[in-house]
Amino acid sequence: MSTPDDHPTLLSSERTYDGRVVHLRVDNVRLPSGRETTREVVEHSGAVVILPITRDGRIWFVEQFRYAINETLLELPAGLIDPGEEPLETAQRELREEVGLAAGSLEQIGLLYPSAGYSNEHVYIFIATDCEEVPRPSLDEGLTIRTMRFEQLVALATERPFPFHNAATAFAVLWYLRLRDVMP
Numbered sequence: 001m002s003t004p005d006d007h008p009t010l011l012s013s014e015r016t017y018d019g020r021v022v023h024l025r026v027d028n029v030r031l032p033s034g035r036e037t038t039r040e041v042v043e044h045s046g047a048v049v050i051l052p053i054t055r056d057g058r059i060w061f062v063e064q065f066r067y068a069i070n071e072t073l074l075e076l077p078a079g080l081i082d083p084g085e086e087p088l089e090t091a092q093r094e095l096r097e098e099v100g101l102a103a104g105s106l107e108q109i110g111l112l113y114p115s116a117g118y119s120n121e122h123v124y125i126f127i128a129t130d131c132e133e134v135p136r137p138s139l140d141e142g143l144t145i146r147t148m149r150f151e152q153l154v155a156l157a158t159e160r161p162f163p164f165h166n167a168a169t170a171f172a173v174l175w176y177l178r179l180r181d182v183m184p
Helices: 087-099 150-157 167-179
Strands: 009-018 022-030 036-044 047-054 059-066 071-075 078-080 105-112 123-133 143-148
Touching: 047 087, 047 167, 059 087, 071 167, 078 087, 087 105, 087 123, 087 143, 105 167, 123 167, 143 150, 150 167
Parallel strands: 047 123
Antiparallel strands: 009 022, 022 036, 047 059, 047 078, 059 071, 059 143, 105 123
């Protein structure tokens, strides 16, 4: 276990970029060794990812093109936490907006830091059960909804190479399969 004496000491901080989704901060720090250096930190307001299961046992995913990597990924519904919004509210909103579902039960099962080496981004992981279809707002997100049964998910998750490239989706899928005693 580390102690505060093992941590860098902040000497100064400057925010160098303010965007819609991320901000960049450059901190000057003194390391425990006494050496001074900089740390670049991507600040992010956080997000949620939801593993939704409808009453008939289908698990809902979206296929979405991700500009930063120039690739379409198979992902669970997810989204950014709006200012003043609680993660549970975000999960409910994103379920409705992305896949047109309302959860009978919504439970937070984890918290993930996808890139803790340079970002404070945090993703709350939820499981939504007893989901029912509801009207979906008309949003221009370019999503394709894909559903699968549990057996299909197991078959997909055991393929090589592993097909889930989004960290939050991979975590939620593996956690769910472990909960169902499918994965060791």
